Amino acid sequence: MDARCMTRTLQVVDTEYSADAVEWCPIDGWHNVLACGTYQLKMPEDKAGGDxxxxxxxxxxxxxxxxxxxQEQLYSPLTEVQRIEMxxxxxLKWCHVPLAEHPMLCLANAEGRLELFNLIAEEKNSCLLEPVCSVAVGPExxxxxxxxxxxxxxQSESVxxxxxxxxxxxxxVSVGGSSPALDVVSQWKAHDFEAWISAFNYWNTDIVYxxxxDNKLKGWDTRMETDGPVFTSxxxxxxVCSIQSSPHRQHILATGxxxxxxxxxxxRQMKRPLADTHVQGGVWRLKWHPTQEQLLLAACMHNGYHILDCKGAFAASVEECPILYSYILHNSLAYGADWSRLPLDAQLAADSQPLSSSATESQKRGECEEGAKKLETEFQDLKIQYESPTGIFDMVMEGEAEDFSGPDFADGSQASGTSEGADMHTVDGAEQPKHEACSNQERTGASLLATCSFYDHILHVWKWERNSTASSR
Structure with missing residues (x-):
């Protein structure tokens, strides 16, 4: 299988605080809504004459x-509609189904609480998040x-x-349906040190991972006493800091x-994985594609973002999953990542078509230059900082001292990810690996993604296109 890909960075946003979580709304009619969470450590202020x-x-x-x-806002498609200090x-994660007829967002915060928000429609196609309730998961x-x-x-089972x-x-935690509320049903000690990640088996939600x-991956049956796991790997x-059950294939689980x-x-067999892929960076988040069951997005801390093809793993025919694409434009720790369900095919087709005959060459050049300058300015205006986050992260990030010099966009080119060691050529004004290029005629659809990184407090929105053709390697 020969995978040919191309990407385009659509917008870069400075989140001011360090960005560590991002997710697109999965509810129909709201697929264009994106939430981003941040984390910033503030030093205490010194008192005059104090120690x-x-x-x-x-x-x-x-x-x-x-x-x-x-999508119609070609060079600035992402618009901030709300910010909440907290x-x-x-x-942070969206519920995959509406609750009380609203999309629901839940977040985990540094005060040991889960906070629930609902998304409400405002006039003129706008929306806002409203707080609903919260619950403490533990003191200190x-x-x-x-x-x-x-x-x-x-939607048939309790949430x-x-x-x-x-x-x-x-x-x-149980979540009420008609009147959403958070109630801690059970709580137990699972790991000797920080429990970085928790996840449901989406096919049997009595099972959690x-x-x-402590380097352990564990499974738990919440119908039983939780004094011991059903397995430990x-x-x-x-x-172990990332886990996600496949929503498409029963029994498939990804961990990082x-x-x-x-x-x-x-x-069903947790003694040996189906596939083991070295991605050259700590795997902070994993996200299965919402519609293409074989695609897995990995946020790999010091080594950017990677899209893996897991089809061979499902058939137990490969020992590692091929990396289809690597997006490496973030200059700091790759933490948050998510796929959007928003279809981009129509807009991509429009992007690839020439302007109408009434448009002049100067108009076309002007629009291209305007978009390139805007993207370049967004990069140049970013304030790179090296502030230390929580002490927990300090242990993980020790040695974070590389030179975070920003990418050079002096030529006005757009940004793109690369594959290591690949030959390059230009597509849509961006360098692309030659073996990953695809023509307009070969395009089979596109995915919209959002990724965010920590120390440089940056949010990227980008699109990725792939065409698959049968060929022997």
Missing amino acids: SENTKPHMRLGRLYLYSFH PAILD CLALSLDWSTGRGD KIISSDSKGCLSL SGGD SRHSMG SYDEHVLVWDS
């Missing part, structure tokens, strides 16, 4: 951004992750949330770790 060493704890500040994406955000801890039980879009925290505990800084050699490996599992 040189301030013993006050650092403040963990956060900001929740809500954006709206409009405690630092460690994770950070809520590190959460997952909804609704990954397959099933639940699983959350993990910095004390190594998991919390199972967790990963911790030590296949990862470092902390600081050991820089993405593992694809058959959940």
